[in-house]
Amino acid sequence: MNTKIRAVIFDLDGVLVFTDRFHYQAWKKIADELKIPFDEQINNRLRGVSRMESLEIILEQYYGTPLSSTCKEALAEKKNGIYRELLTQMSSADVSDAVRDTLTQLKKKNCLLAVGSSSRNTRFILERVQLTDVFDAVADGTMISRSKPDPEVFLKAAELLKIAPGQCLVVEDADAGIEAGKRACMRTAAIGDAAAHGKADYILSSLTELLSILDDKKR
Numbered sequence: 001m002n003t004k005i006r007a008v009i010f011d012l013d014g015v016l017v018f019t020d021r022f023h024y025q026a027w028k029k030i031a032d033e034l035k036i037p038f039d040e041q042i043n044n045r046l047r048g049v050s051r052m053e054s055l056e057i058i059l060e061q062y063y064g065t066p067l068s069s070t071c072k073e074a075l076a077e078k079k080n081g082i083y084r085e086l087l088t089q090m091s092s093a094d095v096s097d098a099v100r101d102t103l104t105q106l107k108k109k110n111c112l113l114a115v116g117s118s119s120r121n122t123r124f125i126l127e128r129v130q131l132t133d134v135f136d137a138v139a140d141g142t143m144i145s146r147s148k149p150d151p152e153v154f155l156k157a158a159e160l161l162k163i164a165p166g167q168c169l170v171v172e173d174a175d176a177g178i179e180a181g182k183r184a185c186m187r188t189a190a191i192g193d194a195a196a197h198g199k200a201d202y203i204l205s206s207l208t209e210l211l212s213i214l215d216d217k218k219r
């Protein structure tokens with residue numbers, strides 16, 4: 001029988017908040033300047049992947065003069081500046097009722113809550129949408145050396161929560177994140193883009209469905 005789930009570790013971008021459109025807009029500007037094709041399909045490959053790795057994926061279709069690592073750093077920095085500017089539009093109104101209600105209900109069930117995100121902007125975003133105080137732990141891109149599909153960020157979240165990985169459920173919109181959750185020996189729930197791929201233990205059409213997963217006594 002499975003161990004009881006005592007903690008839920010949420011990915012941030014695309015699960016708690018819909019910053020994916022801002023990532024898209026910012027990368028699109030960079031790609032357009034370099035005359036590189038960039039569309040939603042390529043953008044989906046960037047889910048859960050670190051900033052520099054995202055740039056490398058975008059550059060797969062760049063056939064101009066080879067770019068030095070300094071130049072790549074500058075491009076990533078520029079993208080982040082555009083992205084951070086877009087993020088300033090965000091407020092608590094950008095957290096859906098489904099997200100807020102689910103977090104509140106999970107807390108009522110004494111479930112530990114954490115964020116496990118590759119983003120180095122995690123703290124900034126949580127502050128903007130006023131979610132910082134909701135979580136018992138936040139593991140983010142500033143604390144890890146390997147991004148998803150490596151399990152590091154989720155294992156870090158479990159360590160901060162002082163809980164065994166087997167007692168955690170990861171919620172993800174990225175295939176890379178589902179793989180990371182599995183490699184961390186955690187249970188996984190897919191929402192959004194990752195839900196279409198059927199690799200997770202649970203497929204969610206809404207975050208509120210987490211509540212019945214946690215209630216399921218057979219789990």
Ligand code: BG6
Nearest residue numbers: 013046047048050051119120121
């Ligand atoms: C992840 C996003 O959460 O964070 C990726 O899904 C993004 O698309 C990554 O590249 C890194 O984000 P940031 O904010 O550090 O550039």
Ligand code: MG
Nearest residue numbers: 011013014173
């Ligand atoms: Mg995500």
